[in-house]
Amino acid sequence: MKLLVKAPAKINLALDVLHKRPDGYHEVEMIMTTIDLADRVELTLLERDQIHILSHNRYVPDDQRNLAYQAAELLKRRFSVKKGVMISIEKSIPVAAGLAGGSSDAAATLRGLNKIWGLGLSLDELAEIGSEIGSDVSFCVYGGTALAKGRGEIITELPAPPTCWVILAKPFIGVSTAEVYRRLDLNGTRHPNIPEMIEAIKSHDYHKVCQNVGNVLEDVTLKLHPVVAQIKDQMKRFGADAVLMSGSGPTVFGIVQHDSRMHRIYNGLRGFCDQVFAVRMLGERHTLD
Structure with missing residues (x-):
């Protein structure tokens, strides 16, 4: 079984930092929206209990440093999944660019594996899991436009911005x-x-x-x-x-x-x-x- 999932980039229309928190993170308020620039994440179900990352971009790690790998590993551990996955990432979003490319790949992996591993989780549940991977992953699970607070994991949906x-x-x-x-x-x-x-x-x-x-x-x-x-x-x-x-x-x-x-x-x-x-x-x- 194969599944292709789009992983769109985000931009910050507004980004504010309020203070540094006791846990070392910064308290933020951000308004983010997804844009029509996206990576393509193809998930292939494997019967053997392994996670493989495939990417032709030399700046994309193919091991535990990759956020998509971490997303798959977290789901496997949390729900005792015994099957594996090949995660093929075709990059269009520039790397290390402030556009949440890696976070969006992880979010697409969460949404896709939820389907091919038959986990039956809601978007809210996937976003909560995503918050353990990275600050932008929760927003990227939902996509659209939102106000993000906390360290980025508290999401309030907003309407789409004016067309431009x-x-x-x-x-x-x-x-x-x-x-x-x-x-x-x-x-x-x-x-x-x-x-x-x-x-x-x-x-x-x-x-x-x-x-x-x-x-x-x-x-x-x-x-x-x-x-x-x-x-x-x-x-x-x-x-x-x-x-x-x-x-x-x-x-x-x-x-x-x-x-x-x-x-x-x-x-x-x-x-x-x-x-x-x-x-x-x-x-x-x-x-x-």
């Missing part, structure tokens, strides 16, 4: 999320207005969404990697309505509504940046069908 294009640009660098959080100084930091962004999404107000994008991690990454600031400036110059770094970076995204402006930004950035994509927001939650 998302242009993504990732320079040929990786960013350490741990280092960005370690360097984060919340004293004097300008925090995004999360309630205003939620209201903008609920009222389907595109201009208000653009006015309220924000990411407290951005200043840290921009200082570490000036090329990210250069990409932001280029996107603004080419006419994006709003520009923001996603997650801890280094990917920058710009949003526009008009096709002509999307093409201008996309073509302008291709000569400046290694990986450029123009996609739509998805906005709708996953189902278990």
Whole structure:
């Protein structure tokens, strides 16, 4: 038995960090939405009790470091599953980009194995299991658009944002999320207005969404990697309505509504940046069908 599951990337429309928690994690409030840039995760049922990862991307680990492997291992252990799985990951989402590619692969693995191993779990149950793997995995189990709180595992569903294009640009660098959080100084930091962004999404107000994008991690990454600031400036110059770094970076995204402006930004950035994509927001939650 084989099953193909899409694993879409996410962007942060707003990302706020409130404080460091006693457990070492940071208390966050994030508004995330999935976009139409996705890895393809193919699961093949194995009769033997083994987990195999297959990927042709040299930056994707094929052992216990892989979040999809951890997802399968956790389900096997939790529910005493004696069968195995081959997890083939075809990457389209850039690695270490602030787009939750690894987390989305893990979430797709959870949803797919729930089906082929016949576990009968709900999305809520899968999201709870996902929270043990990584902070973004719970959101990626659901997909769509949501407010994420806690360390990212407390999910409140939101409506889909207004329809628009998302242009993504990732320079040929990786960013350490741990280092960005370690360097984060919340004293004097300008925090995004999360309630205003939620209201903008609920009222389907595109201009208000653009006015309220924000990411407290951005200043840290921009200082570490000036090329990210250069990409932001280029996107603004080419006419994006709003520009923001996603997650801890280094990917920058710009949003526009008009096709002509999307093409201008996309073509302008291709000569400046290694990986450029123009996609739509998805906005709708996953189902278990």
